[in-house]
Amino acid sequence: MSPRADVTEQRTAQIIAAASEIVADNGLDALRMDEVAERTGLSKGTLYLYFRSKHDLSLAMLERVLQRELDTVEGISATAATAEHALREFVDAVIRDIQMITRLMPISYGFLSIAFRNRQVQRALKKYLRRYIDSLTPIIRSGIESGEFQEVDPEEAAIAVAAVVEGTMLLWIYDRSMIDPARHIRSGIEHLLGGLKQ
Amino acid sequence: MSPRADVTEQRTAQIIAAASEIVADNGLDALRMDEVAERTGLSKGTLYLYFRSKHDLSLAMLERVLQRELDTVEGISATAATAEHALREFVDAVIRDIQMITRLMPISYGFLSIAFRNRQVQRALKKYLRRYIDSLTPIIRSGIESGEFQEVDPEEAAIAVAAVVEGTMLLWIYDRSMIDPARHIRSGIEHLLGGLKQ
Amino acid sequence: MSPRADVTEQRTAQIIAAASEIVADNGLDALRMDEVAERTGLSKGTLYLYFRSKHDLSLAMLERVLQRELDTVEGISATAATAEHALREFVDAVIRDIQMITRLMPISYGFLSIAFRNRQVQRALKKYLRRYIDSLTPIIRSGIESGEFQEVDPEEAAIAVAAVVEGTMLLWIYDRSMIDPARHIRSGIEHLLGGLKQ
Amino acid sequence: MSPRADVTEQRTAQIIAAASEIVADNGLDALRMDEVAERTGLSKGTLYLYFRSKHDLSLAMLERVLQRELDTVEGISATAATAEHALREFVDAVIRDIQMITRLMPISYGFLSIAFRNRQVQRALKKYLRRYIDSLTPIIRSGIESGEFQEVDPEEAAIAVAAVVEGTMLLWIYDRSMIDPARHIRSGIEHLLGGLKQ
DNA sequence: TATGAATGAGACTTCATTCAT
DNA sequence: CATGAATGAAGTCTCATTCAT
Numbered sequence A, B, C, D: 001m002s003p004r005a006d007v008t009e010q011r012t013a014q015i016i017a018a019a020s021e022i023v024a025d026n027g028l029d030a031l032r033m034d035e036v037a038e039r040t041g042l043s044k045g046t047l048y049l050y051f052r053s054k055h056d057l058s059l060a061m062l063e064r065v066l067q068r069e070l071d072t073v074e075g076i077s078a079t080a081a082t083a084e085h086a087l088r089e090f091v092d093a094v095i096r097d098i099q100m101i102t103r104l105m106p107i108s109y110g111f112l113s114i115a116f117r118n119r120q121v122q123r124a125l126k127k128y129l130r131r132y133i134d135s136l137t138p139i140i141r142s143g144i145e146s147g148e149f150q151e152v153d154p155e156e157a158a159i160a161v162a163a164v165v166e167g168t169m170l171l172w173i174y175d176r177s178m179i180d181p182a183r184h185i186r187s188g189i190e191h192l193l194g195g196l197k198q
Numbered sequence E: 001t002a003t004g005a006a007t008g009a010g011a012c013t014t015c016a017t018t019c020a021t
Numbered sequence F: 001c002a003t004g005a006a007t008g009a010a011g012t013c014t015c016a017t018t019c020a021t
Helices: A005-026 A033-040 A042-052 A054-074 A083-096 A097-108 A119-145 A154-173 A179-195 B002-024 B034-042 B044-050 B054-074 B083-096 B098-110 B117-145 B154-174 B182-194 C003-026 C033-040 C046-048 C054-076 C085-097 C099-108 C117-146 C153-174 C180-196 D005-026 D033-040 D044-050 D054-075 D081-098 D098-110 D119-147 D154-174 D183-194
Strands: none
Touching: A005 A033, A005 A054, A005 A097, A033 A042, A054 A097, A054 A119, A083 A097, A083 A119, A083 A154, A083 A179, A097 A154, A097 A179, A119 A154, A119 B054, A119 B154, A119 C054, A154 A179, A154 B117, A154 B182, A154 C054, A179 B154, A179 B182, B002 B034, B002 B044, B002 B054, B002 B098, B002 D033, B034 B044, B034 C046, B034 C085, B044 D119, B054 B098, B054 B117, B083 B098, B083 B117, B083 B154, B083 B182, B098 B154, B098 B182, B098 D054, B098 D081, B117 B154, B117 D081, B154 B182, B182 C054, B182 C180, C003 C033, C003 C046, C003 C054, C003 C117, C003 D005, C033 C046, C054 C099, C054 C117, C085 C099, C085 C153, C085 C180, C085 D154, C099 C180, C117 C153, C117 D154, C153 C180, C153 D119, C153 D154, C180 D154, C180 D183, D005 D033, D005 D044, D005 D054, D005 D098, D033 D044, D054 D081, D054 D098, D081 D098, D081 D183, D098 D154, D098 D183, D119 D154
C-alpha cells in the first residue's frame, strides 16, 4: 500500500531534491542512498517506500532536470514579432537561466555515458530532444515563411541552433575559464543567424 | 629508450587499450580492474605495477582518447586554398573519423560529470579544448585576413565551429535516430559559414 | 462468544488463510507481513492486533495445517469390520485428501528445520505425531486381539504405518515424477500388512 | 581468474564445512555469510571467490550432504548371501551412521520446502533419490529371482523400504522422545520383510 | 617483474515491527 | 479497532587494492 497521495508527492519531491543537491555537488557517482537519507532526514528504508531502487530515483531526478530545462526552452517563442527576435528571446531565456542550468549540468551529464546502454535514460533524453527541437522548428519555419530566412530545412536549422547552445555548454565544461556561456552562445547564434538570413 | 622501457610502454598501451574496449562497450561505470586483467591476460597485481590506481589508468585512457580526437582535428588545415575550404576539410575529416569518434564517446563522456570536481580531468579536457580551438582559430583568422570572412573575433568563431561539431555529437547521444552526425554537422557548419562570409 | 470475539476469530482465520496461501505458493521463506496485509486487505498494523509477531502467525498457521491433516487421520477407524479394513480405510482417506495434503506440504515442511531448535514448533509437531499414532495404534491392537495380526508391538507397528505414509510423501518431494503418492502409499502399506498378518 | 586448483578445493571444502556446522546447529535460516567468514577465519570477500553466491554455497552444501548419505546407502549390498541379509546390512549401515545422519538432517531438511520451487534443489534431490532407489532395487530383484521374495514390483518394494527408513527419520523430528530411529527403522523393515517374503 | 589469493570497507536493499493519529 | 508511514538493524554482495611469494 503506497503512502497517501499528498504525502507521497511531497516526499518524492523532497527525496529528488536531496539527491539532486548531492549530484550537483559531487556527481552522479557520489550519489549514495545513505546520504540521501541523511539529507532528507528520512531513514533509508523510507526512501524505498517512494522509489523502488536507487536507479528509479536517479531516473526521476534526470526527468525533473530535463523538464526544468524544457521549461526554459518551451517558455518562449509565442509572442515575438520576427523569427530573429524569437531566437534572440530564446537565447536570452537560456542565458537568464544559465546559473540554474550550469548548477544542474552534473545531473544530466552524469547520465550521458549511461545513455549508451540504458533504455530508460535513452527514452528520457530522446523525449527531451524531441520537445527541444519541436520548440525551435516552428520559429525557423515562420522565419522562412515570412521571407526572413532562406529556404533551409527547418529541423536541420533548429538542430544547428540547439547544437550551438548545447555544444557551447559542453565546451564550457571542458574549460570554464575559456568559455563564457553567455557570450559564446550569443555570438555563436549570431553567426548562425547571419547564415540563415537572406 | 631501453628495451625495458619498451616493454613498459607496450604493457601500458595494452592495458589502456583493454580498458578502452571495456568502457566503449559498457561505459565508465562498468570498468573493473578484474576485467582489465582478464582482457589483457595479465594478473591484477601486474596492473598496479603500471598504474598506481584505477583512477590513474582512467586518466591515461582519457588522455589517449582526447589525443586521438586531436589527431583528427590537428591533421588538417595546412594546405587548403581558402579558409572555407579548410573548414570544409576539417568537417570532412571529422566525418571520416565519425565511426571511431562515436565508438570512443562513452570514454570521454564518462568523464564529463567527473570534470566538475576532478582537477586532473579538468586539466586534460582544458588542454584538449585549447588545442582544438588553437587549430581552428588560424583558419578563421586567415579567412578574415584574406577578406573571405567578416571581421569577427576569430576565437569566438572557432568556438562556434567547435560548438556545432561537439554539440551535434552530444545531441546524437540524446537521440541517435533523430540526429545524423554527418548530415547535421555539415548543415550546421554550412549555416555558420553563411554567417561568417561577407 | 461475544460478537467481538467472533470478529476476532474471523479476522484471525482470514489472516492465517492468507498466510497459508502465500506459503503454499512460495514457501515459508517467502512469507512477508506486507503480502499478508495485501492479501487480506488489512493494514500491516492490523495484523499485529491479532498476532503478536510473525512467528506467532506462523505457528498458528502450522497448527491449523496439522489439525487439518489430523482430521483426515482421526476421521476413520471407528466402524471398519477388521483391522485390515480399517487400515485400508485410513489409506483411502489419506489418498482421498492427497491434493489438499500436497498443497499444504510446503507449510509443514517449511517448519521441519526449525523444529530442531524451536520449542513451540517442537511441541506442535510432537502433539501431532502423538495423536497420529494414537489413532493408528488401537487399530493394530484390535487386529492383534482379534488374531488377525501377529503379536507385534502395536505402537511400533503404528509407527511403521505412519513412516510408510509420511516417508512416501517425503520421497515424493524428492522426485515428483518417480513417486506416485497414491500408488506407492498403497503398495507400501500392502507390503507392511503382509508382514503384520499371520 | 580462479584460485589454484588445490587451494580452491581445500577452501571450498573448508567453507562448506563451516556452513554445514552453522546449519546443523541453527538451521538453514540461520546461515549468514558473515558467520561463515568468521568460522572459516576468511574474509567475506574471500567466500565470494569460491562461491558465486550464498545460494551456490547452500547448494554445494546440500550436494555434499546427499553424497554422504548415498555413501552409506551405496556402500552395501555386494556381498550378502541372501536379499534378506542384504537389506539387513543396509539397515545396519544406516543405523551405524545414524549419528552423522541426524546431525546433518537440518541441512537436507532445510531444503525441503525450497524444493517445491527451486530447480537446482529439485535436481539434486531427484538424483539422490534415483541413486538411493537404484541401490535397493537390485537387492529386491535378486530376492525375487532366488525365490526368497514374492513376485512384487522391485522398484515399488525398494520405494517402500526407503519410505520406512526416511519416514522414520522424519517422524523422529516430529518427536525425538517417541521415536528411536534405530529401533523403529529396524522394526519397520522387519514388518516389511515379513510381507515381502514368501 | 609478475602473480593471484586475500582483504574489508562500503554499497544497496529488505522487512518485521512500532506508533501517532 | 484500524491505519500506514516510518524505522533501522541486518543481510548480501562488489571491487579497488595489497602483499607474500
